[in-house]
Amino acid sequence: MKKDFGEFNIITRKESGFDRRLIEEISFNKEEPSWMRELRLRSLEIFLRKSNPNFGVDLSALDMDEIVPYLKPNAKKSASWDEVPDEIKDTFEKLGIPEAERKVLSGVGAQYDSEVVYQNIKSKLKELGVIFLDMESAVKEYPDLVKKYFMRLVPPSDHKFAALHGAVWSGGSFVYVPEGVEVPMPLQAYFMMASPGIGQFEHTLIILEKGAKLHFIEGCSAPKYSASNLHSGMVEIYVGEGATMRYSTIQNWSKNTYNLNTKRAVIGKDGTMVWVSGSIGSSKTMLYPASILREKGARAEHMNITYAGKDQHLDTGSKVIHLAPYTSSKVDARSISSDGGWSFYRGLLRVSPEAHHVKSTVECSALMMDDRSASDTLPIIEVMNNDSDVGHEARVGRIREEQIYYLMSRGLSEDDAKSMIVRGFMAPIIKQLPLEYAIEFNKLVNMNFKSSVG
Amino acid sequence: MRLLKIIDLHARVGEKEVIKGLNLEIDYGEVHAIMGPNGAGKTTLANLIMGNPNYKITSGEILFEGKNIINLSVDERAKLGIFQSFQYPEEIPGVTVRNFLKVAYDALHPNEKISVFDFGDKLLKIAKSLKIDPVFLDRYLNVGFSGGERKKLEILQLNVLKPKLAILDEADSGLDIDALKIVSKGINAVLNENTSVLVITHYNRILEYVKPQFVHVFVNGRIVKTGGPMIAEELEARGYDSFAV
Numbered sequence: 001m002k003k004d005f006g007e008f009n010i011i012t013r014k015e016s017g018f019d020r021r022l023i024e025e026i027s028f029n030k031e032e033p034s035w036m037r038e039l040r041l042r043s044l045e046i047f048l049r050k051s052n053p054n055f056g057v058d059l060s061a062l063d064m065d066e067i068v069p070y071l072k073p074n075a076k077k078s079a080s081w082d083e084v085p086d087e088i089k090d091t092f093e094k095l096g097i098p099e100a101e102r103k104v105l106s107g108v109g110a111q112y113d114s115e116v117v118y119q120n121i122k123s124k125l126k127e128l129g130v131i132f133l134d135m136e137s138a139v140k141e142y143p144d145l146v147k148k149y150f151m152r153l154v155p156p157s158d159h160k161f162a163a164l165h166g167a168v169w170s171g172g173s174f175v176y177v178p179e180g181v182e183v184p185m186p187l188q189a190y191f192m193m194a195s196p197g198i199g200q201f202e203h204t205l206i207i208l209e210k211g212a213k214l215h216f217i218e219g220c221s222a223p224k225y226s227a228s229n230l231h232s233g234m235v236e237i238y239v240g241e242g243a244t245m246r247y248s249t250i251q252n253w254s255k256n257t258y259n260l261n262t263k264r265a266v267i268g269k270d271g272t273m274v275w276v277s278g279s280i281g282s283s284k285t286m287l288y289p290a291s292i293l294r295e296k297g298a299r300a301e302h303m304n305i306t307y308a309g310k311d312q313h314l315d316t317g318s319k320v321i322h323l324a325p326y327t328s329s330k331v332d333a334r335s336i337s338s339d340g341g342w343s344f345y346r347g348l349l350r351v352s353p354e355a356h357h358v359k360s361t362v363e364c365s366a367l368m369m370d371d372r373s374a375s376d377t378l379p380i381i382e383v384m385n386n387d388s389d390v391g392h393e394a395r396v397g398r399i400r401e402e403q404i405y406y407l408m409s410r411g412l413s414e415d416d417a418k419s420m421i422v423r424g425f426m427a428p429i430i431k432q433l434p435l436e437y438a439i440e441f442n443k444l445v446n447m448n449f450k451s452s453v454g
Numbered sequence: 455m456r457l458l459k460i461i462d463l464h465a466r467v468g469e470k471e472v473i474k475g476l477n478l479e480i481d482y483g484e485v486h487a488i489m490g491p492n493g494a495g496k497t498t499l500a501n502l503i504m505g506n507p508n509y510k511i512t513s514g515e516i517l518f519e520g521k522n523i524i525n526l527s528v529d530e531r532a533k534l535g536i537f538q539s540f541q542y543p544e545e546i547p548g549v550t551v552r553n554f555l556k557v558a559y560d561a562l563h564p565n566e567k568i569s570v571f572d573f574g575d576k577l578l579k580i581a582k583s584l585k586i587d588p589v590f591l592d593r594y595l596n597v598g599f600s601g602g603e604r605k606k607l608e609i610l611q612l613n614v615l616k617p618k619l620a621i622l623d624e625a626d627s628g629l630d631i632d633a634l635k636i637v638s639k640g641i642n643a644v645l646n647e648n649t650s651v652l653v654i655t656h657y658n659r660i661l662e663y664v665k666p667q668f669v670h671v672f673v674n675g676r677i678v679k680t681g682g683p684m685i686a687e688e689l690e691a692r693g694y695d696s697f698a699v
Contacts, residue, residue, distance in 0.1 A: 408528035411561035424548025
């Protein structure tokens with residue numbers, strides 16, 4: 001074990017858990033204004049009071065005290081390359097990720113050189129009046145703007161892990177797009193990876209003014225490894241009148257991670273919110289991106305793909321709340337479970353009494369690769385008026401022997417046949433991802449898949 | 455050495471014996487027809503040659519180019535040059551005809567590097583010859599295809615993949631006369647000194663267009679009579695009952 005790890009171990013043993021002192025220290029070290037410090041402390045209170053969610057994944061093995069050392073401002077957050085599991089290194093190898101990037105992704109290296117790419121984008125954004133900053137800097141440089149929106153959409157009282165997030169959040173991105181501005185290139189979250197280790201509790205806040213347009217890409221298809229096993233990030237998005245927001249995510253946390261994420265958008269008049277999510281990593285995930293259609297004509301689209309392999313329980317879904325008339329939504333959620341994995345679709349569609357003439361379709365389909373794997377769908381639909389058009393379809397199926405035979409009769413091996421069927425099943429969602437992510441996601445599924453069948 | 459030689463084959467589906475001592479020899483470049491009533495086990499025979507794992511061979515041998523293939527997997531047999539066209543081809547959602555065939559082609563021709571572009575040209579040419587609208591090439595495999603379209607697509611695959619032995623199971627069922635002519639033309643297009651065809655059919659309609667040198671009457675799990683094209687006419691006139699044993 002490395003020398004600086006000795007220090008790290010001592011901290012682990014000494015710490016007894018969360019307390020005000022720790023939170024104040026975090027806030028102090030970040031040189032935050034007092035309102036943020038208070039928000040953190042208020043969140044801590046709520047966190048300590050609230051119990052774990054009574055649905056979703058089993059959290060009994062999650063040890064909160066374990067993550068405390070990672071919150072210490074001066075703690076060594078990064079592990080050494082030797083400690084990164086072989087499985088992760090192997091994946092980097094297969095995906096062809098450059099050496100420098102591997103170290104950042106696994107949390108052991110310095111920030112990799114995105115600075116050059118980012119510099120060019122920066123000046124372009126400045127011209128357009130777009131603000132794109134890491135969240136910590138935004139708190140200091142745009143206090144009024146941040147204060148107005150930060151954790152207003154997902155308050156700390158929302159649930160235990162929202163409260164935890166409020167107390168300990170660190171890193172993330174802030175984007176502000178002024179009225180009428182269309183951001184000409186997708187913005188990627190990794191531009192804002194300020195230092196290694198950050199990204200466990202990152203906060204992303206995006207504000208689109210009237211008529212603005214943005215595509216934001218979160219995450220990375222390479223596995224992110226961290227010795228701390230809890231990821232509890234938050235995304236808050238405000239879509240103004242007639243604005244269009246697209247948020248794409250690939251989640252590939254290492255297989256020791258609890259991924260408990262909260263993502264929510266509120267959409268104004270004639271605005272559009274599109275969520276595209278691919279989840280393949282983590283040991284346990286709870287993630288239900290939410291769209292609140294607050295004003296007339298607002299639209300939301302949710303496209304999820306979840307792949308649960310060996311020892312994984314991925315509880316994913318979507319929440320759509322129609323609060324205004326003539327709002328529309330479309331949910332297409334697909335999941336695959338293989339090699340003993342468990343995928344659970346949990347969805348809520350709510351149409352309020354005043355939201356007449358709503359149009360909504362919810363489609364969820366699950367593909368089970370074998371008898372050891374499990375799949376559940378729980379779509380909850382509440383329609384409180386009689387003037388809405390709501391459609392729903394749920395399918396749970398198995399990969400059919402006849403399909404495999406058909407493809408094998410054309411020369412494909414059994415693995416290749418299965419993987420082709422799986423890729424076909426995912427295709428309508430994967431197509432929505434940026435091309436390089438789509439290719440990598442397919443590669444990841446193939447890899448997972450091949451390791452499970454052969 | 456024969457292309458295919460089946461020796462005293464017995465096979466079961468579940469507990470039921472469906473092939474009861476079958477012998478068959480096919481040489482390079484030949485067209486054979488197997489005719490028989492519904493339920494006689496014709497499709498089973500096709501599945502056995504291709505290696506469908508749901509069918510159990512209890513005894514006998516299947517030799518392909520002199521090699522016993524009964525322990526080979528389905529894809530290994532495809533790689534040797536065996537092709538089965540299906541009466542009801544499966545739907546594969548999300549996988550376009552084009553992508554599927556490129557993957558299949560590469561699997562069957564590992565030493566030939568064909569670019570996506572050249573492959574596209576090749577596909578287009580074959581599609582046109584079979585009067586298949588090119589838009590079908592970018593649709594999902596068999597999804598939403600009519601019976602006739604699926605049949606034509608099977609023949610398109612045959613022409614792209616160019617096997618040594620094509621087993622065509624009820625390739626003509628459900629086709630109108632125009633489609634039948636097109637499908638037959640597609641079958642005849644692959645026939646040469648390296649490619650043989652085994653036509654499995656209930657009726658002799660297709661045999662007017664795809665001319666077999668050998669017709670086998672298949673009843674109750676066995677070939678009960680083998681002869682020239684005249685047999686097909688005889689069957690038409692007398693029915694299968696006269697061959698029942």
